[in-house]
Amino acid sequence: MQVVAIPEAGGAGRIRLPGGDRGVPDLAAAMAELEAGQAPRWVLPSAEEIYPALLRAGVRLARCHDLALTENILLACAGAPDRPRNLAAAHARLRGLPEPPDRPPPSRTEAPALFELDRGTTPAGDPLDAAAAVYDDQQRRIDADPHPDRLRLLVAAESAGALAAAEMTHHGLPWRADVHEALLTELLGPRPPAGARPARLADLAERITAAFGGAEVNPDAPASVVRAFRRAGIDVPSSRAWVLREVAHPAVEPLLQYKELARLWVAHGWTWLDSWVHEGRFRPEYVVGGVVSGRWATRGGAALQLPKTLRTAVRADPGWTLVVADAAQLEPRVLAALSGDPRLAELCAGSGAADLYASLAADSFDGDRGHAKVAMLSAMYGGTSGGAGPLLAVLRKRFPQAVGYVEQAARAGESGGMVRSRLGRTSPPPSAAWRALTGSAEQDETTERRSREAARNWGRFTRNFVVQASAADWALTTLAALRRRLAGSAPAAQVVFFQHDEVLVHCPAELSGVVAEEVTNAAAEASRLVFGSTPVHFPLQANVVDCYADAK
DNA sequence: ACAGACCGCGCC
């Protein structure tokens, strides 16, 4: 059963049931009652807008169809340029009306009013009619797709992801500020007064200046560092850490230390802690479908770039544990399943903990795991630097179908075409500027070189897109399956973090066995749903730990 | 003073 729900001011709302429309004074209460009774598939303008308030009111939804996220997916399928959409825009499109102006995305600094925010997702006219019309239209467009079953799965997974994202923000990632602070003090010295540099960084800056003979150097300014090396008779193309590592000069060591610690201080220091961690929880805002490939992004807090050193601050509550589930070598396995390359698929079959790159090395690279990995990454990313060319040639010879699959995607991109993930997420078309640059014939040498370069760049993007986006299909489907399973078998468990191919569950210790089992089940279910009967195995290893740093 | 480009680095 589908039930459309539209929030109104003051916590009220309107609901469209099969039997007719109802206006309700307390939308959360009405939805809770329906959820408990018939657990419908909720048709929502945007889960991101409505669900946080429901969660605060203690209401959990099992399933939904997110009209805004679905509209984004379907517009991409139709070749629309990448641009965030919402229900109002979808409805305007459907009715042939001009679209409403863009609104800024919701921000965590806004007051958490219950259902009172309208960020432009409610169309003019009766929003129930509009939502129902857009829903019907979306179903029709899904049915018209060459693979409607896959697209339906993608839409369901994306919508479930929106629910999961709101729940993750609601629960928060357990974060021990005291552990984090102790680490900062150990590495940087005591917290400096506002505007001052930590003692350890000031020391290193002095050592850097001394190593350059006392000349003024700002280690935070790359140009200043490059100039200092030039004065010392050393030409460096940039001040990147991997460049400096190859340079023999006494300033290199303190510079590298400075970079590492300055990064920690600036990005995840005391200020970050003050603004992002409250009552023992880190609550990032996830942006579902924020990347064109279907990966998520976050708003603020840099949640998907948490440095590994800080994982020690992520600790389960007393009596609880963390179940850390990490997919092993997801992308090459995805390529194997996507392409149907029988030989690569065979290497990806078999038992869970197997190291794919080691198997690949034994099979084709004289046991050199590093070579095997470089070859595979070049195939998927389109790079051949660092001697990867010959290794890629070996890979192509041994696994022609797999390498052919990504090269086909690259050719499509080079000629301006679009490519799709396994479940049908579609790459954006290149810009008008790109088409102008690559489309014109008879150019002078410079323009022709730029044109070829632009084509190659877009080819690398589409080459990677088919793998990255299909991996995102799998990960999202896994998350959705895990969420549904835990609601049944371990309802006290909370999914608290999701990062591309990794998921964290915080649960009472006695549930960790059940949760670990459901992690494995969810991965198997997603593999079957997304890739059908492929022999490729997608291991999702569950580690039960008290501290995130202890996983793996 | 502010906006935007570029740099460099964190994660996958």
Add this chain to the structure above:
DNA sequence: AAAGGGCGCGGTCTGT
């Protein structure tokens, strides 16, 4: 022959 995917964020520097 050479060719390195996706993000968020905070820094400096430059232009207005």
